[in-house]
Amino acid sequence: MSDRPPHADGAEPRVADDNAPPRDAASVVLIRDGAGGLEVLLLRRHRDVRVLGGHYVFPGGKVEADDAAPDWAPVLDATAESLVARLAEPALTPAQAQAFFVAAARELWEEAGVALVDPPAALPTAAPDVTPGAWRTVLRDAGVRLATGALCPWSRWITPRNPPVGSPRFDTRFFLARLPAGAQARHDAHEASDSVWLTPREALARYWAREIELIPPQLMGLAQLARHATVTAAWAEAQRRRPPCIQPEQFRDGEHRAMCYPGDPLHPVRERALPGPTRLRLVAGRFEPYEGFEGWFR
Template identity: 50%
Template structure:
């Protein structure tokens, strides 16, 4: 197939100067029969951002996410700040990011991370409390006493560039890793997400390359990074042993094609790579893909 670069999606030619919206997303992991697997959900086709695309559970922060008393968490606010390793981040912001990650995972796939002993009756009680008007954090504290933010392991931080390539909305997203709690099953909500599927990183990239699923650049590059790990323990140990990298994609147009480059690329201002693998994606064949094709993704 001949690569075609034509601008089939409306790339923006002017910078967006609005501040990026704080958000959180979670790569929920489990050990499958052939190794590490990650949970992905397919966003509803009518979604305002990334409709029809397979993503990790997550979303924007709610005001209530930051209105949680320090004693409601199983970590101190200061510990939440320290593990994100961002000098400009306040304790309230760090708490809100952790709480939002847990809340969004519950809302989109009905998983209560960090709770291996979670029962269906407790799930129903949580749902009832929220249905009666309690916010998620308050209802969760009532059911579990402590909100298990320690179940989350910071993985990376992505900031949408001022010249976006996928959406005119900008996001400042913290990515977390988390282990699937024993005894729980992911179920998509049928509204924001229309499918929940467990895939090995390699299978997800192969399905993307075969045009079986759609992936956005942050998901592509996160799967490339995850594909290096044999199991959940290895991925979590790696994440716990290093500072979460800041990923600020640098987009530019070359020969009629939109290119997005990442740390370590010759065109990126940060010379230190954030992961092994490709350092740029180019919009060809109506999607973003690396030079070298599938081989580059899986090398």
């Protein structure tokens, strides 16, 4: 939910001087085992939506005020205090930590129809416009709790200052989640117009062929998942490490706009945070590794 690419015609957009604080958001990287290995769910946002129209994204959205409400306590499988440690961000309040988990699960249900609940249950289809507290009521009436344990904190991405025009700044917590047994993901036909399960390499190959549009957090996430053949392997890797905080640094490389990530010589954080390329450049309207397609897998 950051680093929006340029306009579809390939023209590089004007850069805005936007120093507004980023808006909290949460996103879910939903994975399953497929015939060709680990697969990830991507949703295509409607062309006419204001943010990232036409792009393929992981389910997610803004954190809402109700996501932090104390009224959530009876329908959570963990205390808000314990979720601070799960995110490994001691500066967060329990309410803030709760809000990220609730928002992630809520957005997954609203946008993809997948409910992370305990015990597993089929819930009513989400309405396009959900009023504050509506999902909490659905969970309570169904006699289930939101399964925060089904969400594994994966990474945090903060949109850099002065992003391309039309891209608000977000401070997004990404969570890894496994598709529950028997669940079927489907796009909501409101914010999303299509949904697809792809292996990470297939998704990157389709992006390289200009068949789908992706943004850097998704691209780098796919490059990370491409290292894993199974859901079990990806889940184990996510559980044994602290979720990295990624703050891209923008720079000019001759005629190209570019950005780098922790571990790159131009980035202030020297320790590498993610596998894959440490810098991307914008070439003919597409962010790509300096090493070409295989650079995603270095």
